[in-house]
Amino acid sequence: MSTTIPIERLTSRRKTRQRRRSGPIGAILLFTVPFALMFLAFYVAPIIYAMVQSTFAQKSSGLGLGALQEVFVFFDNYVRALSTPSFIASLGRLFLFCIIEVPLMVITATILALLLEAGKAVWPRAFRVIFFMPYGVPGVIATLLWGFLYVPSTSPVLQGLAAIGIDITPLQPNSVLFAIANISLWVYAGYNMIILTAALNSIPSELYEAAKIDGAGEWKTIFLIKLPLIRPSIVLVTLFTIIGTLQLFVEPLVLSPLTTAISSDFTPNMAAYNQAFAQGNSNLAAAMAVIVAILAFIMSFGFLRIVNKKGSEAW
Amino acid sequence: MKRIFPAITTMAIVALALSGCSSGAGGSASASAGSDDGGVTELTFQSWVPNVDKAVDLFNASHPNIHVTLETITAGPDGGYATMFSAVKAGNAADVAQVGYDWLPDFVRNDAVEDITQYVSGEIDKFVDWQVSAMTFNDAIYGIPQASSPLGLYYRSDVFKKAGITKAPETWDEFYADAKLIRKLGKDNYIAAFAYNQTPWLIGLSEQAGAKWFTAGSDSWTVSINDDATMKVADYWQKLIDEDLVKVEADMSNEWYKDIQNGNVASWISGSWGDAIIRGNAPKTSGNWSVSYMPQWTAGESATGTWGGGSANVVLKGTKHAAEASEFALWLNSNAESVSTLVSIGAGWPAIEDTSAITSLTNDPDVFSFYNDQNIWKVFAESDANVQNDWRWPPLVSTLYSTLIDNVKSSIDNSTGLSNAFDETQTGMIDALTQAGVATTTN
Amino acid sequence: MSREHERERNVDIGRIGVTLALLFAAFYFLLPILWVLFASTKSPGDLFATGGLWFSDEPQFIYNLQRLFSESNGIFGAWVLNSLLYSGVGALVATVLSVACGYGIARYRFFGKEAFFGAILGGVLVPATVIALPLYFLLNTVNLTGTYWSVLLPSMVSPFGVYLARIHSGAIPEEVIEAARLDGAGEVRIFSTIATRMMVPAIVTIFLFQFVTIWNNYLLPLVMLNDTSKFPITLGLTLWNSQTQRDPYFYTLVVVGSAVSAFVLIGIMVSLQRFWKAGMTAGATKG
Incomplete structure (x- = not known):
């Protein structure tokens, strides 16, 4: 198996190949500088700008109908964000959503990949295309479509279920997170499935032969050979899903007019968007966004730490 | 693999061609400088x-x-x-x-x-x-x-008739009585939707009852989002919700459009532009609609509000x-x-x-025939003439909107009552204004 | 009954079970797409009045399509072209930049390399909401807001692309490179002829990933663009969606527009699927 775990490079430098030579300066600059400049201009600079912005506030006085003044307020915006109960609640909600969405996504994608790869399916190509198609539908549009399917009076599915006595109302407060998770699942499961099928296909067939000779059945092969061997890809898919869920934004934003269960600050990103675009408080918005970014760092690196520690002997 | 290059190259050429055409035409975005x-x-x-x-x-x-x-x-x-x-x-x-x-x-x-x-x-x-x-x-x-956007009451005269109602409700008490009659028509029949998603609608109803949420003093705003008039409106609609006489449903949503078509929601308080929405979405209900003046809190008055x-x-x-x-x-x-x-x-x-x-x-x-040859604009002309000119919009109006919607939604989800939603909005709005440095006082 | 027979029967049951499961999944993934197909044949009135998974009595798909492409002087066509422009050019440049950078990081040692790479990886995690507004003010200082460039330039940066490119460049056997060096090939030549050829699957993956990311982007064009003729599809359809409150026909336009835009992108993805998949193979497993 020629797999070095790609993710590993995120956290450890153990295996960096030291034999690479220190190359000619000209080539190094030519390869890296164009990207570095663009990255500075379109990622680093705006982030620094946002951080600076998050330490200011716009103040008016009296009736608030005179011109605004910009005041330096240190960490006031951060304190304000973190002392707003609804913002804290949105962080908790996001965490809950992560717990629902990540296993749902990873397990679904893995099952689909295993089913397709089992070699028992008729028309595997057609199925692969069908599962993958939703990835081409932008989140805004996917949510508009599911919005129709979530409302009993316009949804053929819910009407069908109601006809056989099952009443489901997906946009109720206690099910709305699942309704949103379903949309993300629909869009990204096929994409993740492709990553995993690709990994499964690259398992050398000798391993299966050997397993067969040892008398291992289907299930045994899955749990003892396939899953352990595609572990790096599963880790990658999990990481993508975590990063994606932390930025949850478009789906609840588009669904929010359809339900009482989604407030304007349902997720931290929505709260930041609401502050910046509806309420014109880009300073507070910047502070909220920085908090989300920091959380994303902590959770992604935390996840990698855990899998690296637990799994190091397996690799 | 060899087929990728043509594919990418084609895309690149198309894209470059496009950028070529467009960069000529669209150099500068905004023309506020203006050329003379x-x-x-x-x-x-x-x-x-x-x-x-x-x-x-x-x-x-x-x-x-x-x-x-x-x-x-x-x-x-x-x-x-x-x-x-x-x-x-x-x-x-x-x-x-x-x-x-x-x-x-x-x-x-x-x-x-x-x-x-x-x-x-x-x-x-x-x-x-x-x-x-x-x-x-x-x-x-x-x-x-x-x-x-002066408000008026669009209603399905056919549904009202079927429920045994012969004239449009002139007071909110009549509206309540009519709601009960229409509710008896069937399990899906309601007189109206309670549009938790529409702050302008909620505000229009409060304005009609005489609420003055914001009053500009010489150097500070008097904020009274939970004044008596508003509480009267809140309690009234809460009663309708509690007795299941209105459908809790976002207006101008998929579900609501369907209900407007099939008469499950039999009326809508809206501005004159509401006509285009009703006619466009429910063309088959032509002849079944009428427009009347908003129901009154006190019989004989002509109070109104705006969207x-x-x-x-x-x-x-x-x-x-x-x-x-x-x-x-x-x-x-x-x-x-x-x-x-x-x-x-x-x-x-x-x-x-x-x-x-x-x-x-x-x-x-075109318009009048849809409403059984009623000149519906007369209603809105009268409504517009009766709008009070002392309603004031405050700074941070979007905070007002999102706070109010969030609070109304949560009061419905948690059954804490609409009046509570307005109380919370009062607190939230004063907080937000204070944070922004705007001076406020309360009554 | 012989053992052989029994095994064959088991295989058959397995085959049927797998196929049923796949059919069920296919129904799930097709459902919204079927819905939008049927919905795009309906008038605004029928959209809500008739069953979702069948035609109405008066299908008017052609009429809807004509309205879609003639509304506001055919602006929808411009949106499709704009989306292709932003995604195509943005992804192309992003791919070139990130592959070169990833290759440079993987093949050479230089001061601050790991810190540089760490910063790039951090970029993957930054939410779009953090960047969009500040970027507006920064781009405005050079008078670029409102132009095609304001959406194109930020789309040309793909930190994730650098990450993938580094992994794949690392997988190129050292011997191949050394052999080329002995033949007297320069570093740039080695990269542009030998390395890129070996990395084709990764390059396609990076390109398509960035293409879809830009295609789906909503916030950046929303902040940057005023002029509707420069909008991409996502923003244009949202604009129409907000106009349904004035003229209900826009509801149908949004639905038909969604169907068309979904099929344009699905068409692109599916036609490139074999390369896409090949890229994934290498993308996830080769270290």
């Missing part, structure tokens, strides 16, 4: 009103010295306002823009609009009083009213052509031909005082 070639002043006008280009074309045809380019933008609350604020801050804003009455205080507060008093004071009397007051801050005029006030045209800060921009805004909204066009494209109720020249308001067979 041959004495023609170039203006840009940002609006999201569909088909408003027809009125703009009329202006261009009759004004050889000014040329207005329309930029259709995202609706204000959906991001259009945010873009305007950024553009003003960045110094490349359009010259004239569409702004709701409710948002104007925030534009003044952000110093994003020009004081146009000197250009328009001579003709501002053409417009209805309460709308001019909505444009006026510290005795200066900051916009030209375009169209207002978010109305919509104005303002001159954005930083324009080099404030005089021409003001001329355009004034002409667009007071010239009879232009106003007729605005009415026909559904911009709203005209803001000018004298609407006698607007023929489509007295003779509009």
Whole structure:
């Protein structure tokens, strides 16, 4: 198996190949500088700008109908964000959503990949295309479509279920997170499935032969050979899903007019968007966004730490 | 693998070709600098009103010295306002823009609009009083009213008749009694939807009951979102919700459109523009609709409210052509031909005082036949005339909107009562204003 | 019954079970797409009045399509072209930049390399909401807001692309490179002829990933663009969606527009699927 775990490079430098030579300066600059400049201009600079912005506030006085003044307020915006109960609640909600969405996504994608790869399916190509198609539908549009399917009076599915006595109302407060998770699942499961099928296909067939000779059945092969061997890809898919869920934004934003269960600050990103675009408080918005970014760092690196520690002997 | 290169190359060529065509045409985005070639002043006008280009074309045809380019933008609350604020801050804003009455205080507060008093004071009397007051801050005029949204009651006369109701409800007590009768028609039949998603609707109902949420003092705002009038409205609708007499449902949503078509929701309190929505979505219900004046709290009165006030045209800060921009805004909204066009494209109720020249308001067979040959505009004309001119929109109106919606939603989910939602909004709004440095007092 | 027979029967049951499961999944993934197909044949009135998974009595798909492409002087066509422009050019440049950078990081040692790479990886995690507004003010200082460039330039940066490119460049056998060096090939030549050829699957993956990311982007064009003629599809359809409150026909336009835009992108993805998949193979497993 020629797999070095790609993710590993995120956290450890153990295996960096030291034999690479220190190359000619000209080539190094030519390869890296164009990207570095663009990255500075379109990622680093705006982030620094946002951080600076998050330490200011716009103040008016009296009736608030005179011109605004910009005041330096240190960490006031951060304190304000973190002392707003609804913002804290949105962080908790996001965490809950992560717990629902990540296993749902990873397990679904893995099952689909295993089913397709089992070699028992008729028309595997057609199925692969069908599962993958939703990835081409932008989140805004996917949510508009599911919005129709979530409302009993316009949804053929819910009407069908109601006809056989099952009443489901997906946009109720206690099910709305699942309704949103379903949309993300629909869009990204096929994409993740492709990553995993690709990994499964690259398992050398000798391993299966050997397993067969040892008398291992289907299930045994899955749990003892396939899953352990595609572990790096599963880790990658999990990481993508975590990063994606932390930025949850478009789906609840588009669904929010359809339900009482989604407030304007349902997720931290929505709260930041609401502050910046509806309420014109880009300073507070910047502070909220920085908090989300920091959380994303902590959770992604935390996840990698855990899998690296637990799994190091397996690799 | 060899087939990838053609694929990518083709894409690249298409893309480059496109960028080639477009970069020539679209170099600079905003033309607020304006060129004065041959004495023609170039203006840009940002609006999201569909088909408003027809009125703009009329202006261009009759004004050889000014040329207005329309930029259709995202609706204000959906991001259009945010873009305007950024553009003003960045110094490349359009010259004239569409702004709701409710948002104007925030534009003044952000110093994003020009004081146009000197250009328009001579003709501002053409417009209805309460709308001019909505444009006026510290005795200066900051916009030209375009169209207002006086409320009326659209109702399904066939459904009402089926329930044994012979005339439209004139008071809220009658509305309540009618709600019970209609509810008896079937398990899906309701007199109306409780639109938890519509702050303008909730505010319009409160305004009608006599609420004055914001009063400008000399140096501070008096905030009373939970005043007695509002609480009366809250308790009334809470009663309807508790007794399952109204359907808790977002208006202008998929579900609501369907309910409007099949009569499950039998009435709608809305502005004059609501006509286009009903006719467009439920063409098969033609002849089944009527419009009446809003139900009253006290029989015999004619109190009314608006849906978010109305919509104005303002001159954005930083324009080099404030005089021409003001001329355009004034002409667009007071010239009879232009106003007729605005009415026909559904911009709203005209803001000018004298609407006698607007023929489509007295003779509009397409519209009237849908309402069983009723001249529905009479209702809105009367409603508009009765709007009180002391309702005030505060700064941070979007905070008001999102706080109110969030609180109403949560009061429904947690059954804590609508009155509680207004109490919470009062606290939340005062907090937000204080944070922003705006002085407030309460009663 | 012989053992052989029994095994064959088991295989059959397995085959049927797998196929049923896949059919069920296919129904799930097709459902919204079927819905939008049927919905795009309906008038605004029928959209809500008739069953979702069948035609109405008066299908009017052609009429809807004509309205879609003629509304506001055919602006929808411009949106499709704009989306292709932003995604195509943005992804193309992003791919070139990130592959070169990833290759440079993987094949050479230089001062601050790991810190540089760490910063790039951090970029993957930054939410779009953090960047969009500040970027507006920064781009405005050079008078770019409102132009095609304001959306194109930020789309040309793909930190994730650098990450993938580094992994794949690392997988190129050292011997191949050394052999080329002995033949007297310069570093740039080695990269542009030998390395890129070996990395084709990764390059396609990076390109398509960035293409879809830009295609789906909503916030950046929303902040940057005023002029509707420069909008991409996502923003244009949202604009129409906000106009349904004035003219219900826009509801149908949004639905038909969604169907068309989904099929344009699905068409692109599916036609490139074999390369896409090949890229994934290498993308996830080769270290």
